[in-house]
Amino acid sequence: MTRFPFAAALALMAQTVSLGAQTVQTEAGTMQITAMVEGLDTPWAFAHLPDGGLLITEREGGLLSVRDGAVTRVAGLPDDIVAEGQGGLLDILIPEDFARTRKVYLTYAKRQGRGAGTAVFRATLSQDGTGLTNGQTIFKMAPGDRSARHFGSRIVEGADGYLYITIGERGDRPAAQDLARHNGSIIRIARDGSVPPDNPFVGQSGAQPEIWSYGHRNPQGAAVDADGQLWINEHGAQGGDEVNRIVKGANYGWPVISYGRHYSGAKIGEGTAKDGMQQPEFYWDPSIAPSGMVFYDGPVSQWRGDAFVGSLKFDYIARLSGDPLREVEQIRADQTGRVRDLAVGPDGGLWFLSITNGTLYRMSPAD
Template sequence: MLRSLLAAALLALLAGPALALDTSAGRAAVTAEITGLEEPWGIAFLPDGGILVTERDGRLLHIRPDGTRLDVSGVPEVEAEGQGGLLDVMVPRDFAETREVFLSFSIRQDDGAGTALAAGSLSADGTALEGTRVIFEMSEGSSGGRHFGSRIVEAADGHLFLTTGDRGNRPSAQDLSRHNGSVIRIARDGSVPADNPFTGTPGAEPEIWSYGHRNPQGAALDADGTLWVNEHGARGGDEVNRIAKGANYGWPIISYGTHYSGAKIGIGTAQDGMEQPVHYWDPSIAPSGMMIYSGALWPEWAGDIFVGSLKFGLISRLDRDGDRLTEAERIEDDETARVRDIVEAPDGAIWFLSVGQGAAYRMVPGG
């Protein structure tokens, strides 16, 4: 912990001047810690205070605690088309022992492209991923470059969750014989846990944990180890869902939005056997990365959910009361232009990636 705090302090010294941002908890100091990024997608912290950042065209960056920026080799080949490319990055809790890193990305397939998950070991000098291997790949992708989902979360029990989008093929999200529009749960070697809900269901893909999702691009665990996911609706109907084992979240049969043409989606907003969102946005905000805050630096925000917006250039803070969510505020300024990811650093600071600014920002109380 001390090393992480010292590294954070060093990064702050290397960064540019802090800017002030107004929040419900008072002024926050926001500093551009990493600049010159091209389509940044995911960010993760290393135990020594280093940082990994993905860029959608296939580049993995390692920013050392002293600010040195390295291009990491050994990244899997990506299909950088439309919304696809190199997407999320996740550093597991045991990185100090294993040096393992996980990457989600779009992989070329016979019928187009699909979401995949790779693992590799970061070399001692931090310049390469070694032994990189694909541990999961969608059984059948689709043509077109949209709806890859692609957030990675390490579960409390050490298993991995990966979100996949419907790939623009709406009915596939209700088809258990395909991975489209699902939350996937696998072991770290890619094997299927015996307690997955569809392991004994004929014709079903056993990696599926939940289904009926459109394009889930944000995912996070709460303090109880429960997985929460946000996903893009069509026109209106962006959702936050509390994920339950084997549950069906309804897309494209139910939705609080409409098609971009204005036409009705499915049968309406409810159907027996399909889950309701805990929160939805109308109009859509195009939600991206999601973080559930510990309260380390802002105790009043403990347990609140923070979601980046790609459409409006803001961070939405959702106040949580049990399973009820209410949008409490929208944090926005020039720095929040098209927020792609938002995470809590080991020292409690809030970091976010701005695609619009091509930068990673660090937010702390003050300013």
């Protein structure tokens, strides 16, 4: 195996060096953790390409292509990325039909007047992986917001072929209950940005037609399980980080109900439950600041079907399993500092991004 060190330059060829690997004990046995790409600047997301390459986003506005021992910056990004606060270049999606279309989808904080809003950008990746062409912003939240936090911004492809994007309430708590605004919602759009006619609020006066569910605080993880069900995780305030099973048209309660409290210690809303509002499948108290989420479908039988979620606060990878869903394991190692994103690689390994180490790792059974 090889490692690809990255130096912050516009483009460079990385020297290939031999890898050292460390091990960690898990309930499924000894796992080997291998550094795959190092020297990343505030990495946010990554995606595997069918040809064995990788794309990695950096929040400050860099998109990196990794292939055959080379790391290069990808040209052609939108010129209105706002890299302030929690905003910047965020998630990336390689859709199922990429080999035919070469379309790539990115989420980012888009300049909107004096503020910014979560947006989706679609472009065609060049054959050599170094440039984007025919770029177009196919969705932008309405209205924009001057806050620099709670962009949400995970994007996943549903089993129905539509795109699902998470949007935080941008620190404007009541907006999460206002269907006239995209704040605090999961949206569902077609690949060209158009609105599917069976979205739940299509035709409802004053409602944003892209909204699929609402009442969310700051969803930073999203994944589809083997049955095609969409799940998200979202940040609570002080306590009350949630894992939610997403239902069409449902209200997830923020800020009316929550299992957490405000940072001041004050009570949030009306309590933990209310008629017409969904309960989380699982919640953390204290908060772990969850981010990144994947359902494991690789060769480790004990993990198969389980959800893995990164913790930005406590530097571990959570494994969730069972019905009812519970956190059954915390995987901790020197490499699991502020885990932002996770995915199952084509090799069946559990890949994850550490902000603390600026590194993309692969976890797999030790030989």
